[in-house]
Amino acid sequence: MTLLTMLAAVGTAGYMLIEGWTFTDALFMAVVILSTVGLDAPHPLSTSGRAFTIALIITGVSLAAYLVSALGEYVMGGVLTGVFQRQRMQRAIGRLSNHYVVCGYGRVGRQVVADLRRRGCPVVVIEREVADAGEGVPLIAGDATDDDVLSRAALMRARGLVAATGSDPTNVDITLSARAIHPGLEIVARSSNAAAELNLTRAGATYVVSPYSIGAHRIVSELLSPGVTTFLDTVMHAEQLDLWLEVATIDATSPLAGHTLRDALPLAKHAVNVVAMRQAAGGAYVTNPSLDARLAAGDTLVALGPQAAVQQLGARAMGKPGTARPAAGQSIGKSRSPR
Amino acid sequence: MPHEIAALSEHYVICGYGRVGHEVAAGLLRRKRGVVAIDHDPPAPGTPDAMHIVHGDATDDGVLLAAGVRRAHGLVAGTGSDATNLVIVLSARALNSRLPIVARANQPESEPKLLRAGASRVVSPYAIGAHRIATQLVSPGIVEFLDAIRDAEHADLWIEEVTIAGNSPVVGQRLGAELPRTAGLPNVVAIRGSADRRLVTNPPPDLRLASGDTLIVVGSRAQLQQVIARATRRPAAAPAT
Numbered sequence: 203m204t205l206l207t208m209l210a211a212v213g214t215a216g217y218m219l220i221e222g223w224t225f226t227d228a229l230f231m232a233v234v235i236l237s238t239v240g241l242d243a244p245h246p247l248s249t250s251g252r253a254f255t256i257a258l259i260i261t262g263v264s265l266a267a268y269l270v271s272a273l274g275e276y277v278m279g280g281v282l283t284g285v286f287q288r289q290r291m292q293r294a295i296g297r298l299s300n301h302y303v304v305c306g307y308g309r310v311g312r313q314v315v316a317d318l319r320r321r322g323c324p325v326v327v328i329e330r331e332v333a334d335a336g337e338g339v340p341l342i343a344g345d346a347t348d349d350d351v352l353s354r355a356a357l358m359r360a361r362g363l364v365a366a367t368g369s370d371p372t373n374v375d376i377t378l379s380a381r382a383i384h385p386g387l388e389i390v391a392r393s394s395n396a397a398a399e400l401n402l403t404r405a406g407a408t409y410v411v412s413p414y415s416i417g418a419h420r421i422v423s424e425l426l427s428p429g430v431t432t433f434l435d436t437v438m439h440a441e442q443l444d445l446w447l448e449v450a451t452i453d454a455t456s457p458l459a460g461h462t463l464r465d466a467l468p469l470a471k472h473a474v475n476v477v478a479m480r481q482a483a484g485g486a487y488v489t490n491p492s493l494d495a496r497l498a499a500g501d502t503l504v505a506l507g508p509q510a511a512v513q514q515l516g517a518r519a520m521g522k523p524g525t526a527r528p529a530a531g532q533s534i535g536k537s538r539s540p541r
Numbered sequence: 542m543p544h545e546i547a548a549l550s551e552h553y554v555i556c557g558y559g560r561v562g563h564e565v566a567a568g569l570l571r572r573k574r575g576v577v578a579i580d581h582d583p584p585a586p587g588t589p590d591a592m593h594i595v596h597g598d599a600t601d602d603g604v605l606l607a608a609g610v611r612r613a614h615g616l617v618a619g620t621g622s623d624a625t626n627l628v629i630v631l632s633a634r635a636l637n638s639r640l641p642i643v644a645r646a647n648q649p650e651s652e653p654k655l656l657r658a659g660a661s662r663v664v665s666p667y668a669i670g671a672h673r674i675a676t677q678l679v680s681p682g683i684v685e686f687l688d689a690i691r692d693a694e695h696a697d698l699w700i701e702e703v704t705i706a707g708n709s710p711v712v713g714q715r716l717g718a719e720l721p722r723t724a725g726l727p728n729v730v731a732i733r734g735s736a737d738r739r740l741v742t743n744p745p746p747d748l749r750l751a752s753g754d755t756l757i758v759v760g761s762r763a764q765l766q767q768v769i770a771r772a773t774r775r776p777a778a779a780p781a782t
Contacts (some may be wrong), residue, residue: 302678309648313671321679362678366671390674394560409684411673417645417666418564418619424643424662425553425615426572429702433731433757434687436740445742449682475743477728477759478686478698487689487698489760492724504686506730507743 205265210236213258221251231255236262292354294340298324299359305346305376306367307332310392310413314364315339326355347375352383362388365407370398374405381406437506446509448516454499455521463503464493466515474507474515546593549575550612556599556629557620558582561645561666565617566592577608600628602636610636618644618660623651627658634659700730701765704755706773717746720758720768727760727768 213232217223223231227244234241235258247255302318304311307329315335318325327335328346335341344351346367357363363380365373373391380389391407393399399410423431437447452459458466467474479491480502487504497503503519505512552575555562559580566576570591578592579599588594597604599620610616616633618626626644633642644660646652652663677684689698705711711719720729732744735753750756758768 309667310671310674313668314674317672317675318678321675323679364674364678366674388678390677392670392674409677409681411670411677413666413670414560415564416669416673417664418561418568420664420666420669421561421565421617421619421643421645422568422572424664425569425617425641426574427702428641428662429704429733429755429757430700433702433740434700436731437742447683447686449680449686451682473743475728475730477730487686488725489698489728489764490722490724490726495724502682 205269206236206262209258209262209265216254216258217251220254221245221248232258235259238263291340291342295326295342295354295356298326298340298356300324300361301326301356301359303328303352303355303357303360303363303380305329305363305365306372306392307335307341308366308368310368311364311366314366326360328352328355347372347379349379349383352376352379357383357387360384360387362390365389365391365402367392368394370394370401374398374401377402377405377407446507446512448505448512449502450505450516450519451502452497452499452519453521456499456519457521458497458518459499461497462493463491463495463497466497466518467493474505474511476503476505478504480504546577546595546607546609549577549593549609551575551614552577552609552612554579554605554608554610554613554616554633556580556616556618557625557645558594559619559621561621562617562619565619574614577613579604579608600625600632602632605629605633605636610640613637613640615641615643618642618655620645621647623647623655627651627654630655630658630660697761698759699762699765700757700759701769702755702757703765703769703772705735705750705752707752709752709772709774711750711772712752714750715746716744716748716750719750722746727758727764729756729758731757733757 210229210232213235214225214228217228217231218225221228223245231243235255301324303326304315304318305328307315307327311327311329315325315327319339325339327339327341328344328351329335329341330343330345332341333343342351342354344354346352346365357380365376365380367373367376370393373393377389377391380387389407390409390411391402393402393410393412394414395412399412402410420431437445463476463479467476476491478487478489479495480487481498482500503515505515553569555566555576555578557580558566558578562578562580566578569576570589576592577595579595579597581598583596595604595608597607599605610633618629618633620626620629623646626646630642630644633640641661642659643662643664644655646655646663646665647667649665649668652665655663673684716729716732720727722728729744731740731742732748733740733755735751756768756772758765760768
């Protein structure tokens with residue numbers, strides 16, 4: 203627009219100088235030429251006036267053509283890139299299974315995604331207000347309470363869902379919808395208070411996490427026993443130390459069932475500390491279980507030691523090695539109730 | 542009220558009595574610690590009687606002094622605003638250079654700032670909540686175990702730390718003699734040595750215990766109380782009753 207106005211001004215000045223016309227006549231001529239309307243000139247043109255007109259027509263038309271093409275590219279390009287991106291994303295999600303669907307990409311959601319990806323778990327994010335979830339994270343820009351949006355995240359093939367938005371009612375809604383679509387899904391929901399915790403459990407959440415109450419718990423431990431929190435932090439996120447905490451429940455198919463704890467421990471048994479053991483779900487943990495204790499299906503071992511040794515113990519406790527989860531530390535066939 | 546606070550010492554000052562502050566106060570009261578909360582708003586009905594409330598702005602030195610910050614055992618900067626927490630930490634640190642201060646960070650970027658301002662430890666509820674969610678999905682057994690040792694109301698399994706006192710009978714003993722790995726006895730999962738402050742997990746049985754070592758022990762409540770009593774007892778003290 204600015205370019206066109208400048209060109210009209212140049213045209214007007216040109217006719218005033220070359221032909222000696224009045225301002226109104228010159229402006230009229232310049233606009234007629236630039237708009238390509240083709241009315242008669244107000245006065246006959248001299249030779250140099252004609253040359254100037256030709257130059258003005260060529261510049262004006264090429265400028266208009268350029269502007270139209272630039273505008274088209276801007277509009278169409280944006281639309282097309284969006285379409286391609288969404289198609290690529292949908293194809294990537296189409297190949298996923300045993301993934302985790304994280305609804306809500308705020309402070310909590312982002313950290314959950316980072317943690318899961320660090321453990322090698324595939325993730326799909328659903329968030330209305332974010333256009334890009336960052337390096338290689340598949341994102342569905344939509345409302346996670348919408349069944350259609352949940353289905354696009356391949357919920358039927360997912361292993362778990364996290365309702366991590368900052369609103370409790372929204373998380374209840376997401377939990378209800380997801381539970382209806384996939385009755386066997388592991389659903390972990392974020393809550394901000396005790397009342398919401400109850401509603402989320404009623405809606406079908408497997409486990410409810412309240413950042414405020416966990417944060418408060420942590421503050422109390424930091425005040426009263428900072429050594430314990432440091433220790434737990436170390437075993438939970440030991441990236442620099444080769445130390446792993448494994449809590450494994452003996453599956454019925456496990457080769458360990460029927461053997462003593464001594465036989466069950468890997469060769470590096472002195473490196474592994476079996477902190478506690480619980481016979482059958484719901485029983486009490488016994489610290490320092492005897493190495494002669496016999497393992498049975500349903501027993502739970504709490505072991506601490508070098509990652510490879512402890513994870514091997516966990517894998518053998520689970521039985522079929524082919525079905526291991528992306529990271530160790532799991533139990534199967536165990537009844538878990540949300541706190 | 543001010544008289545009662547003036548009589549308090551070794552108490553904990555909680556700045557910001559909101560969602561997090563409430564639960565911190567409840568946790569400390571359950572463990573029989575003195576608590577003074579500072580908040581703008583008057584206390585809600587149902588505030589426990591054992592709670593002392595100072596009405597005012599916790600960024601104000603006068604209010605902090607009224608809460609007994611010079612005699613306190615610890616302070617929590619627990620408001621929902623990181624800027625406010627930063628000012629609280631700075632003021633409290635200026636008033637008491639040895640006070641353990643735990644600050645709440647609502648944004649990850651605030652953590653280094655709060656530490657620079659003088660906080661001893663920083664807790665990010667959102668990040669911790671997220672870690673818990675991810676662990677629950679990938680390793681639910683660990684969450685169940687941690688829940689059990691964190692609030693051991695159902696399972697009698699606790700985790701405690703104890704620092705060995707200068708002339709405890711434990712000093713100089715071998716770990717294996719003092720706390721053998723016998724079924725049913727407490728398990729020492731880690732020791733932070735007094736010499737190098739390094740965390741040794743799965744400490745070997747022939748390790749000699751020294752004064753100032755911190756043991757991290759898992760066991761039943763009664764067992765842990767015994768361990769703590771023995772590790773912190775002075776030989777000259779009267780026999781335990």
